[in-house]
Amino acid sequence: MGSESSRSKYRVACLYLYTSSQKQPNDLAKDLHALAEACYRFSPQLAVRESAPGDDPAIFLEIGGCERLYSEQLLEMKLSRLAGRFGWLARVTFGDSAGEAFALAKNSSYFYLQDLPLESLLDYLNPFKKDPDSEVALLKTVGILKTLGLKNVGEFATLPPRTLASRFGQEAVELSARVRRQLETAWPGFRPSPIVSEKMPVGNSESLEALGFVIKALIDRLVARMYGRCERASRIQIDFDLVKWGKRLDESRSFKREFKLELPLAQGSSRGLFPIVQEYLAQSLQREPITSPIDSIEIRILDSVPSRGAQKDFFSRKEEESELWDALVARLSLKIGAGKVYTAVPVKRYLPERAYQRSLEKRPVSEYRSPRWPHRPTRLLKYPQPITWDPGWEVLEGPERISGEWWNSQYEGFFRDYYQVQTVRGEQLWVFVNRKSLPKPGAEPSFYLHGIPSA
Amino acid sequence: MYGYAFYEGVAMDFSSFFIKRPETAEPALAFSPLPGGLPTGKLVEMRGVSGKTDALLQVFRENPELQIAWIEVRANIYPCAFSERGVDLDRVLFIEAADAHEALTCAHQVLKSQIFGAVVLSQLDAAPAVPFIPHTTQPSRPRDSRSFELRGPRSRSGVGEIELRRLQLAAGKSGGTVFLINECAVSEENWPIEVQLEVSRAQGELKVQIIKSRTRRDLWDQSPVDRSTG
Numbered sequence: 130m131g132s133e134s135s136r137s138k139y140r141v142a143c144l145y146l147y148t149s150s151q152k153q154p155n156d157l158a159k160d161l162h163a164l165a166e167a168c169y170r171f172s173p174q175l176a177v178r179e180s181a182p183g184d185d186p187a188i189f190l191e192i193g194g195c196e197r198l199y200s201e202q203l204l205e206m207k208l209s210r211l212a213g214r215f216g217w218l219a220r221v222t223f224g225d226s227a228g229e230a231f232a233l234a235k236n237s238s239y240f241y242l243q244d245l246p247l248e249s250l251l252d253y254l255n256p257f258k259k260d261p262d263s264e265v266a267l268l269k270t271v272g273i274l275k276t277l278g279l280k281n282v283g284e285f286a287t288l289p290p291r292t293l294a295s296r297f298g299q300e301a302v303e304l305s306a307r308v309r310r311q312l313e314t315a316w317p318g319f320r321p322s323p324i325v326s327e328k329m330p331v332g333n334s335e336s337l338e339a340l341g342f343v344i345k346a347l348i349d350r351l352v353a354r355m356y357g358r359c360e361r362a363s364r365i366q367i368d369f370d371l372v373k374w375g376k377r378l379d380e381s382r383s384f385k386r387e388f389k390l391e392l393p394l395a396q397g398s399s400r401g402l403f404p405i406v407q408e409y410l411a412q413s414l415q416r417e418p419i420t421s422p423i424d425s426i427e428i429r430i431l432d433s434v435p436s437r438g439a440q441k442d443f444f445s446r447k448e449e450e451s452e453l454w455d456a457l458v459a460r461l462s463l464k465i466g467a468g469k470v471y472t473a474v475p476v477k478r479y480l481p482e483r484a485y486q487r488s489l490e491k492r493p494v495s496e497y498r499s500p501r502w503p504h505r506p507t508r509l510l511k512y513p514q515p516i517t518w519d520p521g522w523e524v525l526e527g528p529e530r531i532s533g534e535w536w537n538s539q540y541e542g543f544f545r546d547y548y549q550v551q552t553v554r555g556e557q558l559w560v561f562v563n564r565k566s567l568p569k570p571g572a573e574p575s576f577y578l579h580g581i582p583s584a
Numbered sequence: 585m586y587g588y589a590f591y592e593g594v595a596m597d598f599s600s601f602f603i604k605r606p607e608t609a610e611p612a613l614a615f616s617p618l619p620g621g622l623p624t625g626k627l628v629e630m631r632g633v634s635g636k637t638d639a640l641l642q643v644f645r646e647n648p649e650l651q652i653a654w655i656e657v658r659a660n661i662y663p664c665a666f667s668e669r670g671v672d673l674d675r676v677l678f679i680e681a682a683d684a685h686e687a688l689t690c691a692h693q694v695l696k697s698q699i700f701g702a703v704v705l706s707q708l709d710a711a712p713a714v715p716f717i718p719h720t721t722q723p724s725r726p727r728d729s730r731s732f733e734l735r736g737p738r739s740r741s742g743v744g745e746i747e748l749r750r751l752q753l754a755a756g757k758s759g760g761t762v763f764l765i766n767e768c769a770v771s772e773e774n775w776p777i778e779v780q781l782e783v784s785r786a787q788g789e790l791k792v793q794i795i796k797s798r799t800r801r802d803l804w805d806q807s808p809v810d811r812s813t814g
Contacts, residue, residue, distance in 0.1 A: 502664060507661065
């Protein structure tokens with residue numbers, strides 16, 4: 130019973146990809162691996178059937194343990210959509226083994242396993258195409274089965290397994306075990322490429338708007354791959370390959386433009402990354418326009434950081450908002466300068482101007498809980514300014530004595546008495562007297578304006 | 585008329601067959617001094633010499649779900665005062681702009697992101713950085729320094745009618761409320777501004793006075809114009 134239940138959990142999705150004759154073999158392999166990398170979002174166990182002349186490639190996903198995450202119908206839609214983003218026409222099938230799923234995918238006109246032609250037994254035995262030698266022996270067996278009048282897989286499955294070895298050889302026994310789901314092919318490992326880059330030819334490079342379509346598609350793919358790896362991009366490089374034109378080609382003239390973009394906050398969505406790249410390119414190209422049309426664009430991820438890896442919540446937009454927040458902060462930081470866009474994180478320090486620190490990244494909520502301070506002004510001057518004490522001022526609060534940090538060599542400690550005062554005209558000011566530099570008895574102490582309690 | 589049909593001389597009431605559109609209230613931000621609250625997706629101006637920030641922090645305290653973008657020219661806002669006044673710092677993004685133009689650009693970006701329910705544009709009329717001298721020793725700045733430029737009349741803040749209109753459209757599209765807080769009116773041509781409030785402080789209490797309201801006058805007219813925030 131135990132083995133039966135564990136076997137029933139084993140489920141494979143096969144993403145069968147139709148190859149286009151326009152693609153070069155090298156590009157095919159690269160695109161296939163890029164798509165497989167993006168498929169990591171659905172399952173950690175993947176296998177790739179490489180493309181060969183006259184044979185379409187496929188990607189296998191083991192989804193037995195993912196039934197609570199998504200249904201097969203939903204996965205079919207998502208996989209087809211994802212393949213479309215990478216420029217593939219795809220068909221998705223499901224089976225209890227890799228061979229079964231692949232045989233169903235390849236023979237698209239059959240709906241039931243038992244109706245599949247005998248030739249599909251080859252796919253049963255070798256779905257990952259790792260052992261081409263076994264195919265020759267198997268073809269021979271299939272030929273014998275056909276001579277005996279067997280037409281489909283269903284009829285082959287009815288043959289008693291005990292008699293197979295003596296009648297058709299050991300290949301038939303193994304094949305029977307595969308068809309009866311008693312034997313599963315070992316999955317070859319899939320290792321994603323260490324460099325994440327995408328390249329695309331450019332048809333129209335008249336304006337940045339036209340380039341935007343290409344850049345958007347590239348970023349879409351990159352982000353899908355990064356999502357599969359559970360990473361976010363923190364540094365990217367954009368390469369423009371320029372068309373070599375002109376009457377006299379100058380050797381010193383470069384036909385390549387490189388843009389390196391350091392993102393203030395790592396980005397994990399194309400909605401966040403695309404506007405940043407677009408704005409950056411607009412600024413760069415305005416400063417230094419390109420000298421000839423663009424032949425192709427390549428975007429490469431130079432550095433990445435681990436992603437949050439959170440699932441989308443249907444009942445809350447928290448994760449989505451978090452992505453948007455990061456994207457906005459990164460875009461504004463690039464535009465107006467680092468350190469000018471921030472969230473304020475309270476710090477346990479008595480010095481008022483140092484009682485918080487600026488953080489570009491949004492931190493956990495618990496870090497934003499501030500210690501209980503006495504009444505503080507809403508406006509604080511960056512640098513306290515000397516002010517003359519007016520005898521007409523009314524002291525509303527104070528003195529609040531703050532001192533400390535004598536160990537800090539930068540300040541050599543601070544010793545301040547803060548007062549909240551009201552001027553004759555009704556203005557409220559937050560002033561302090563520096564006790565460290567108190568003058569001799571009888572002389573006026575020096576006051577500093579530090580804040581405005583209610584601006 | 586549509587709810588009745590006559591059949592063989594008998595009038596039958598069909599009114600219950602029609603689906604009545606429920607009367608929904610316009611979404612508003614709670615603000616206890618104003619019973620109807622403040623409108624969302626509009627421009628709200630708060631002006632006055634003192635008490636504006638406190639009044640605004642009260643709005644944010646009363647709307648704890650609101651995400652806030654605080655854009656300020658030559659920022660001197662003190663974040664520690666936020667948590668002291670009941671506004672959690674995890675929902676506030678501070679942006680320090682160099683001038684009014686940059687502040688407006690940031691405001692548009694923020695509104696476009698649609699994650700902030702409130703965008704504060706503060707101190708748009710801030711002059712270039714000069715040492716602060718309280719009013720006791722410096723005469724108050726002129727408030728009617730009106731100048732005419734190519735793109736319409738502008739005030740000292742450099743924000744004209746066109747900029748305000750653009751901001752109004754962006755706010756309407758995103759559903760976020762834009763608060764303009766300044767000592768004096770941000771623009772002479774203020775028709776895109778939905779609500780104008782004058783905030784003042786008298787004997788330690790905040791007073792909110794309605795200068796202009798385009799839609800919520802009916803709600804606010806039920807109670808006196810001057811309200812203290814308590």
